[in-house]
Amino acid sequence: MAFAPLETGRLVLRPFSEEDAEDFAARRSDPETAMYQAWRVPYSVEKALAVIRESEHHEGPVPGHWFQLDVQRRADGRTVGDVAVYLHEHGHTAEIGYTLHSWARRKGYATEAASALIDHLVDVTGVHRIEAATHPDNERSIAVLTRLGFRPEGIKREAFWVEEEVSDDALFGLLAREWRAQRATAAAAEAGSPA
Numbered sequence: 001m002a003f004a005p006l007e008t009g010r011l012v013l014r015p016f017s018e019e020d021a022e023d024f025a026a027r028r029s030d031p032e033t034a035m036y037q038a039w040r041v042p043y044s045v046e047k048a049l050a051v052i053r054e055s056e057h058h059e060g061p062v063p064g065h066w067f068q069l070d071v072q073r074r075a076d077g078r079t080v081g082d083v084a085v086y087l088h089e090h091g092h093t094a095e096i097g098y099t100l101h102s103w104a105r106r107k108g109y110a111t112e113a114a115s116a117l118i119d120h121l122v123d124v125t126g127v128h129r130i131e132a133a134t135h136p137d138n139e140r141s142i143a144v145l146t147r148l149g150f151r152p153e154g155i156k157r158e159a160f161w162v163e164e165e166v167s168d169d170a171l172f173g174l175l176a177r178e179w180r181a182q183r184a185t186a187a188a189a190e191a192g193s194p195a
Contacts (some may be wrong), residue, residue, distance in 0.1 A: 003060040006069070006116040011109065013069040013083060013116055016052040020070050023079050024048040035100070036135035038162055045111050061094065061125055071100075071113045080104035083113050083145040084120065090130040094121050098144070112162045118148065119183075122176045129175055135160070136170040147183050150174045 005014040016024070027033060028043035043045075055068040068084045081100035088094070096117060098110045121127045134141040136155060150172035160169040 006120055008112050008116045010074055011113055012072045013113055014073055016055050016068050016070050018052055021045050021048040021052055027099060030102055030103055033099060036138040061085045063087050063089045064090050080109045083117050094127045095131045109146050114148055118179055122179050132172045133169050136168050141161045149178055
């Protein structure tokens with residue numbers, strides 16, 4: 001069965017298609033976007049197509065593979081970025097990532113999109129643990145993870161390679177039960193607030 005798009009108040013997360021390749025390549029070619037990532041700029045449309053075609057082979061997160069979703073604004077259909085998930089071989093742990101266009105940052109899109117993805121991973125895929133890793137200096141990404149409830153779990157020293165350059169890797173984790181508890185607390189607070 002095909003992966004059904006995930007919808008939030010402002011966004012739609014849908015599987016990539018080949019029509020997304022130019023936008024995806026442009027986003028990954030932005031030097032600021034690529035600064036803490038595992039690719040070099042410029043990022044070619046051919047590379048983008050290869051990622052998209054790999055993701056198209058799967059109808060959702062499957063063990064041992066990355067699955068990418070395009071993130072669009074509901075209001076106008078414009079792509080703001082993408083989210084990705086890697087499901088570990090045993091299926092109990094997922095790693096997530098997110099990338100936004102520079103113009104789409106500081107609007108809460110990454111938090112909103114990642115929340116929808118985590119909901120899906122916990123409620124539908126049934127994962128026990130969600131992980132994320134980023135460069136220790138990537139303050140914006142760390143802020144998103146903190147808002148989502150991820151906990152810092154340490155630094156892997158000189159563990160992240162991009163070609164011949166190595167850097168530290170900051171690790172974060174979130175358990176499904178922690179996510180459910182956060183949602184329950186938020187729902188209770190919302191229900192108790194005056195209309």
